[in-house]
Amino acid sequence: MEIPYIYKARPDTGLYNAKVGIWLFLASEIMLFGALFSAYILLRVSAPVGFWPETALAWPRGLLNIPIGTFNTAVLITSSVTVVMAWASLQMNKFSHFRVYMVITVLCAFAFLGIKSFEYNDKFSHYVVQLKSGKAVTGHIEVNGKHPRFWNFSDQWSLARLTTESVKEISITVDPERDKHGHVKSHSNHAHENKTIATDDIQFLGSYTPATHPFFAVYFLITALHGLHVLGGALVLAYFAFPGAKMWKDNPQQFINRIEVGGLFWHFVDLVWIFLFPVVYLL
Amino acid sequence: MSEHSSTNGSGHEAQGHDSHAHDIAGHIKTYIIIFGSLLVGTFLTVLMYYVDFSSMAMTVAVALFIASIKAFLVAAYFMHLMSEKKLVYSVLLLAAFFFTGLMGLTLWGSFDLPTNSTHKTIYVP
Numbered sequence: 405m406e407i408p409y410i411y412k413a414r415p416d417t418g419l420y421n422a423k424v425g426i427w428l429f430l431a432s433e434i435m436l437f438g439a440l441f442s443a444y445i446l447l448r449v450s451a452p453v454g455f456w457p458e459t460a461l462a463w464p465r466g467l468l469n470i471p472i473g474t475f476n477t478a479v480l481i482t483s484s485v486t487v488v489m490a491w492a493s494l495q496m497n498k499f500s501h502f503r504v505y506m507v508i509t510v511l512c513a514f515a516f517l518g519i520k521s522f523e524y525n526d527k528f529s530h531y532v533v534q535l536k537s538g539k540a541v542t543g544h545i546e547v548n549g550k551h552p553r554f555w556n557f558s559d560q561w562s563l564a565r566l567t568t569e570s571v572k573e574i575s576i577t578v579d580p581e582r583d584k585h586g587h588v589k590s591h592s593n594h595a596h597e598n599k600t601i602a603t604d605d606i607q608f609l610g611s612y613t614p615a616t617h618p619f620f621a622v623y624f625l626i627t628a629l630h631g632l633h634v635l636g637g638a639l640v641l642a643y644f645a646f647p648g649a650k651m652w653k654d655n656p657q658q659f660i661n662r663i664e665v666g667g668l669f670w671h672f673v674d675l676v677w678i679f680l681f682p683v684v685y686l687l
Numbered sequence: 688m689s690e691h692s693s694t695n696g697s698g699h700e701a702q703g704h705d706s707h708a709h710d711i712a713g714h715i716k717t718y719i720i721i722f723g724s725l726l727v728g729t730f731l732t733v734l735m736y737y738v739d740f741s742s743m744a745m746t747v748a749v750a751l752f753i754a755s756i757k758a759f760l761v762a763a764y765f766m767h768l769m770s771e772k773k774l775v776y777s778v779l780l781l782a783a784f785f786f787t788g789l790m791g792l793t794l795w796g797s798f799d800l801p802t803n804s805t806h807k808t809i810y811v812p
């Protein structure tokens with residue numbers, strides 16, 4: 405038995421099957437990301453009032469690299485317009501244009517993931533150090549002359565580990581000072597100063613990773629889930645651009661539909677980022 | 688398998704696509720305009736970060752307002768929601784209902800949180 409409306413629209417709804425399917429799926433995706441945004445809101449409003457890191461669990465602002473985040477946003481928006489251009493090219497029977505646009509889309513997707521990995525990596529050597537004096541310092545640390553790296557979890561340091569391994573001191577490249585909005589002060593005296601901190605003076609230390617602060621927990625969770633969506637979307641679009649493009653010869657209408665449905669998913673991923681970018685980078 | 692089948696290697700099919708292609712050309716112009724607007728929106732969002740609105744609520748409202756406009760542009764034009772079929776709207780209405788409910792519960796829950804001043808020193812073992 406042949407399944408009806410695989411690529412032809414059903415007369416009463418005006419939709420082919422996959423289009424109904426993708427919209428049901430996207431509706432469920434709205435709820436998935438909605439739940440995580442809800443978690444973010446509750447964690448944030450329940451954070452203590454004050455300025456991080458002086459107040460240990462206050463909500464931090466401006467910790468992520470805004471120029472890089474802005475650039476990545478532009479990359480994702482570009483990929484969103486190229487995927488819709490790819491679809492329009494097929495509508496106009498310009499297969500070669502379609503392929504060019506699809507290749508740009510997939511390249512943008514991998515550029516986005518590459519930039520995101522670079523940002524992630526940085527967080528694993530970026531530490532907050534609370535001193536027994538009550539002061540707090542943030543910056544990139546070196547222990548025994550080595551920067552922690554994210555692909556190696558044995559590079560991660562805690563106070564307990566410093567003590568057991570009898571590390572006497574750590575060195576830290578201190579971050580520029582920030583004002584209460586999280587903006588970097590333009591005339592900061594201590595920026596990029598190298599400091600040595602004795603282990604005995606440390607109350608707490610932790611990298612910019614989930615265990616240290618709920619902000620990093622929710623940041624890594626949502627951006628990593630979003631990143632998986634980017635990866636999944638990129639693989640499917642790459643398949644459509646090359647091996648899957650054979651369908652253009654046999655059944656062009658179904659192929660156009662596939663690109664439309666793949667594109668809808670891709671725009672959704674862009675849409676999530678449109679909210680995610682201000683929420684985690686700017687607010 | 689299909690009335691659109693074409694034996695031409697590059698997938699060309701000439702029949703009856705002229706007016707259709709003209710429509711699409713019009714769409715492309717729209718896509719470029721939306722693309723530009725989204726980049727401007729992104730730039731504006733970042734600019735607003737450096738503006739000191741005396742209250743955090745205002746800062747959040749401005750950022751989410753710009754994000755909502757950008758989201759509308761993507762959904763309405765790139766995802767073609769401006770002219771979609773009724774069934775798609777029904778599905779989205781359902782999502783909108785539950786999403787609003789979720790955010791409503793979040794808001795409600797946020798009034799029920801413990802007051803914040805007590806666990807400042809949680810880093811201290």
